[in-house]
Amino acid sequence: MTPPFHLAFPVTDLDATRRFYVEVLGADPGRATEAWQDFDLFGHQLSAHRVAQVPAAAASSQVDGVAVPIPHFGVILSWPVWEQLAMRLRDAGVPFLLAPGVRFAGQHGEQGTFFVQDPDGHALEFKAFRRRDEVFA
Structure with a gap:
């Protein structure tokens, strides 16, 4: 079995992020606070952390x-x-x-x-x- 991967990433709106990852992609929600939310996305742990601004995509x-x-x-x-x-x-x-x-x-x-x-x-x-x-x- 492949070990699960962990990725923490910045978001500005935790509610919109929850809706997308849970309702659209089918992830299971995990632990959460007012500042972050964990998701189980196909067995991998994603941690969405609220920030004021998400850096622009590089290229x-x-x-x-x-x-x-x-x-x-x-x-x-x-x-x-x-x-x-x-x-x-x-x-x-x-x-x-x-x-x-x-x-x-x-x-x-x-x-x-x-x-x-x-x-x-x-x-x-x-x-x-x-x-x-x-x-x-």
């Missing part, structure tokens, strides 16, 4: 001719869960920064990927690999 990087937002974070899911999440987000009317698509179709490293933004503009990438053993290949 984008070209990946296979597509501008990918930098920084970003996300989760690698199983293919069926990735498809379900993409459908859930479409049904909720969440705009995609990069729509769900498949890279390297039929090749080594075949993967599905899409990007969305949370209420504070953090870019999130959700991926799935046809063959889990090719994540780092």
